[in-house]
Amino acid sequence: MKRSPAAAFWLSLIPGIGHVYIGQPAKGLLLIVSVASAIYLAAEGPGAFMGILIPFLWIFSMIDAHRSAVELNHLIETGQQLPDPSEGFAFESWWGWALVAIGVVLMVDNYGLFDIDWIEDLWPIAIIALGIYILKKPRGLSVASTAEQSSSTPSDPGIDSNSND
Numbered sequence: 001m002k003r004s005p006a007a008a009f010w011l012s013l014i015p016g017i018g019h020v021y022i023g024q025p026a027k028g029l030l031l032i033v034s035v036a037s038a039i040y041l042a043a044e045g046p047g048a049f050m051g052i053l054i055p056f057l058w059i060f061s062m063i064d065a066h067r068s069a070v071e072l073n074h075l076i077e078t079g080q081q082l083p084d085p086s087e088g089f090a091f092e093s094w095w096g097w098a099l100v101a102i103g104v105v106l107m108v109d110n111y112g113l114f115d116i117d118w119i120e121d122l123w124p125i126a127i128i129a130l131g132i133y134i135l136k137k138p139r140g141l142s143v144a145s146t147a148e149q150s151s152s153t154p155s156d157p158g159i160d161s162n163s164n165d
Contacts (some may be wrong), residue, residue, distance in 0.1 A: 001076075002073045003069045005067075005069040013062070015061035030060045037123075038054045106163035
């Protein structure tokens with residue numbers, strides 16, 4: 001289904017909502033969490049860098065939502081296959097576990113059971129881990145295309161399996 005690039009752009013005034021509108025909920029959630037984290041860290045942590053990061057994320061969200069809607073519409077108009085939302089950076093079980101862990105840490109901090117000021121120093125580790133995860137995730141041929149290739153090419157091209165010797 002085609003999506004309006006203008007609507008995606010304007011919905012992204014709330015970062016991530018435009019991406020949810022065009023069918024990229026994982027990217028939308030990542031942008032929402034990124035902007036919220038940058039706002040929190042600008043107020044509570046090393047403010048200068050995070051203060052600069054907020055408008056960058058906001059503008060990126062708006063431009064990327066528009067660009068992604070245009071790309072999606074182009075794929076629909078040309079009849080090309082749409083990307084499978086289950087591939088790549090989609091909702092997987094680790095998203096749920098990560099959200100539960102973040103919620104537990106924030107709740108425990110709210111009740112004063114321990115102090116999470118150490119997160120201000122260590123939060124870049126999460127970005128590094130996410131980058132490593134994305135880079136290490138296997139990217140290759142799908143199972144169907146691998147099966148087609150193996151059935152279309154003989155195992156030994158020098159031997160004709162149909163000949164009667």
